[in-house]
Amino acid sequence: MKRTPPILGTIIFAISIILVAAIAVLVIKNRTAIFGGSSEGQEPQTTNTAPTPTVATVTSTPTPTPSGPKTIFVSPTGTGDGSSAATPTTLANALTLAAAGDTIQLAAGTYQTGDGTLVLNIGDVTFVGAGLNSTIIAPSNTLVCHGILIEAANITLKNLTVNGAGVGGSCGPDGAALIHGTADADDLTLDTVALIGTNPAPIPGGVDLPAPEATHGVFLTGLTNATLKDLEASDLNQTSVLIRDASGTIQVLGASFTNSGSRAIFIQDTDGIVLVENNTVDGVLNEGIYLRDVTGTATIANNQVFDVRYKPTLAGGSGIEGGIVHTNTRGTVNTTIRNNIVDINPNGTTLALTGETLLDIDGIEVNMFGTAVGTALVEGNMIRNTDDDGIDSDTAGTAQLDIIIRDNNLKEIQDRSISFVSTDNGRVRGLIERNQITGPTAPSPSPGVDGDGIGIRPRSNSEMDITVRNNTVTNPRRKGIDINMNRGDGSAGPVNNATARFRFEDNRVENAGQRAYDVQLEDTANATGILIGNRVNGADNDGIRVRSGAGAGAETNVLRVSLFNNIVNNASAAADGGIFGRSQVASRLCLRLEGNSSISTGAPQDYHLRSQGGSSVLELFGITNPILAANPSVPLRDALVAQGNTGRSPTFPVRVQNNSVQVPTAGCTFPDSSFQPQLPN
Numbered sequence: 001m002k003r004t005p006p007i008l009g010t011i012i013f014a015i016s017i018i019l020v021a022a023i024a025v026l027v028i029k030n031r032t033a034i035f036g037g038s039s040e041g042q043e044p045q046t047t048n049t050a051p052t053p054t055v056a057t058v059t060s061t062p063t064p065t066p067s068g069p070k071t072i073f074v075s076p077t078g079t080g081d082g083s084s085a086a087t088p089t090t091l092a093n094a095l096t097l098a099a100a101g102d103t104i105q106l107a108a109g110t111y112q113t114g115d116g117t118l119v120l121n122i123g124d125v126t127f128v129g130a131g132l133n134s135t136i137i138a139p140s141n142t143l144v145c146h147g148i149l150i151e152a153a154n155i156t157l158k159n160l161t162v163n164g165a166g167v168g169g170s171c172g173p174d175g176a177a178l179i180h181g182t183a184d185a186d187d188l189t190l191d192t193v194a195l196i197g198t199n200p201a202p203i204p205g206g207v208d209l210p211a212p213e214a215t216h217g218v219f220l221t222g223l224t225n226a227t228l229k230d231l232e233a234s235d236l237n238q239t240s241v242l243i244r245d246a247s248g249t250i251q252v253l254g255a256s257f258t259n260s261g262s263r264a265i266f267i268q269d270t271d272g273i274v275l276v277e278n279n280t281v282d283g284v285l286n287e288g289i290y291l292r293d294v295t296g297t298a299t300i301a302n303n304q305v306f307d308v309r310y311k312p313t314l315a316g317g318s319g320i321e322g323g324i325v326h327t328n329t330r331g332t333v334n335t336t337i338r339n340n341i342v343d344i345n346p347n348g349t350t351l352a353l354t355g356e357t358l359l360d361i362d363g364i365e366v367n368m369f370g371t372a373v374g375t376a377l378v379e380g381n382m383i384r385n386t387d388d389d390g391i392d393s394d395t396a397g398t399a400q401l402d403i404i405i406r407d408n409n410l411k412e413i414q415d416r417s418i419s420f421v422s423t424d425n426g427r428v429r430g431l432i433e434r435n436q437i438t439g440p441t442a443p444s445p446s447p448g449v450d451g452d453g454i455g456i457r458p459r460s461n462s463e464m465d466i467t468v469r470n471n472t473v474t475n476p477r478r479k480g481i482d483i484n485m486n487r488g489d490g491s492a493g494p495v496n497n498a499t500a501r502f503r504f505e506d507n508r509v510e511n512a513g514q515r516a517y518d519v520q521l522e523d524t525a526n527a528t529g530i531l532i533g534n535r536v537n538g539a540d541n542d543g544i545r546v547r548s549g550a551g552a553g554a555e556t557n558v559l560r561v562s563l564f565n566n567i568v569n570n571a572s573a574a575a576d577g578g579i580f581g582r583s584q585v586a587s588r589l590c591l592r593l594e595g596n597s598s599i600s601t602g603a604p605q606d607y608h609l610r611s612q613g614g615s616s617v618l619e620l621f622g623i624t625n626p627i628l629a630a631n632p633s634v635p636l637r638d639a640l641v642a643q644g645n646t647g648r649s650p651t652f653p654v655r656v657q658n659n660s661v662q663v664p665t666a667g668c669t670f671p672d673s674s675f676q677p678q679l680p681n
Helices: 006-035 091-097 350-354 634-642
Strands: 071-074 103-106 109-111 118-120 126-128 135-137 146-150 156-163 176-181 188-196 215-221 224-229 232-234 241-244 247-253 256-258 265-277 280-285 287-301 304-309 322-328 332-338 341-343 362-368 373-379 382-386 391-395 400-406 409-413 418-422 427-433 436-438 454-458 463-469 472-474 481-485 499-505 508-512 517-521 526-532 535-539 544-548 558-564 567-571 579-584 588-594 597-599 607-612 617-620 654-658
Touching: 071 091, 091 103, 146 156, 156 176, 176 188, 188 215, 280 287, 287 304, 304 322, 304 350, 322 332, 322 341, 332 362, 362 373, 362 382, 362 400, 391 400, 391 427, 418 427, 418 463, 454 463, 454 499, 481 499, 481 526, 517 526, 517 558, 544 558, 544 588, 579 588, 579 617, 588 607, 607 617, 607 634, 634 654
Parallel strands: 071 103, 103 126, 109 135, 118 146, 126 156, 135 156, 146 176, 156 188, 176 215, 188 224, 188 232, 215 241, 224 247, 232 256, 241 265, 247 265, 256 280, 265 287, 280 304, 287 322, 287 332, 304 341, 322 362, 332 373, 341 382, 362 391, 373 400, 382 409, 391 418, 400 427, 409 436, 418 454, 427 463, 436 472, 454 481, 463 499, 472 508, 481 517, 499 526, 508 535, 517 544, 526 558, 535 567, 544 579, 558 588, 567 597, 579 607, 588 617, 607 654
Antiparallel strands: none
16 A cells, blocks of 8 residues: 655645634634624634534734813914823814813913904813913903803813903993803803902002993803802902803802902892802902892802992992892892801901991891892801991891891991891891890991991881890990881881881890880881890990880880890989880880899889870789879889889889879780790791
């Protein structure tokens, strides 16, 4: 038998191996075509009819993945493609390259866009500078209305400065702005952005109202959702941050504002959630933080407002100037103003800057006018150096307000430290508690201020429920705590037909410049209330006075008031009495005195009751026979002792003056110690 030569066998064997490998490759390609996908990294498909051949690993080329968001690098003199910090491009070119999701990284330097505005109209783009005063946007060589105009959603500006020297001019009713966001600029973020204006540094007599064409810092209108964080705004000629007709969540957080030509923060006609927190305002005209017709929820917390200057408009003062102000004329809002510091005139030099005769600036204001409905909490604030009110709340029209004012510290307030006023047909439910009030050490430059600790003024046809408890008032220049239902403008004001229910409880007044506690009614007003557990230590007049018929009108008002367990010490010789009750003209005073102590050796009387005028009536709870006018009045002393009242001695001085004190009739009711006005919700 003929044998195959060894070399030929080797060749045949090699050819066989190659054929087997080729067949295996064909099988794999065939199966891939049938089942889809790449053979790389997959287990071979098997059937029940044939075994899987053993083959070598086959590697295929990976499919390229699409590119994601990119960073475009920019410098003022860039000439590259922007793909790296080493090859930066220009800002103008970057705007043509950018797409949604991209970041434009701006190197240090000054960027100008010729003589135009920098327009940002590609959404979802982030602009990041190299830091404040390092990356500077200087929009123009000639005046333009907007430095940066934002016309797209979800844009972020971060770590850069906008210089407003080239922004201004006649720009229509909205005015000019360094940064202007339109209604298309939803979900805007400004983070660590400096805004530099041209408002001159203040000098005595040099601060005036801004010109109509003055430039805003940031002006946003019509957008939804905006976060302004860690801004640094200085020398802005008009409002530093103006937000109007917005919705959603609006936040101004951690910003600093220096020498604003008008307001620092002004948010108007906005509905949603508004947060103004941790900002500092130093030098501003008329209002530091001002919310007007903001509905939904508003929180103003942990801000510091200093040096608020007053300059009336051509029509006169608006009456709502203040360090922090929230005023609504419509809609419903829940407002919290908490843990702020407001110092209107911190160094005693603010007044001279405008050349006005007085500052006329409140510390904090919460006002509901028109048809507005509000709930407010004013809590934990520190307020200093105003020559108007410290905390002021006014309600008018048909507005309704539930308000709590608690745990605030007020000092050097020239007018009322806390002021409540309701007029027209307004409706107020208020709680004032645990506030610390210290009166001014120097007289006010204005003769029209009251200098009261807490002053409450229900007027016109309004209705008020007010509880005042656990407050301390020290050295008020005039009254400590009072409720005065007067006309508000002398005899020229509207007739007072208001209704009030009040409770003064566990308050302390020391060294009042006039009366410590005072309740007065005029015209046809009607009030019911109690004073319980209050203390007086020093008053340069009556310790407690309750008075009906205090005005010059028809004076048919009715005051139903009870005094329980109050302590009056050291009313002065100017007092009618440590505790004094008085009815006048045609009014009615229904008075209950129970468990009180009145010890005022300097005052002529410990208790003094006076019914003055032919038709006035003073009815005293607990007596069964009229008590005739007398000084001293033993029957009155006996009646008071029977109700647990005491004075400076067993024979403490008391007086009945003019008309007799009357036995209670069906026309008089006397609230008991559990009487409670409606509290705020």
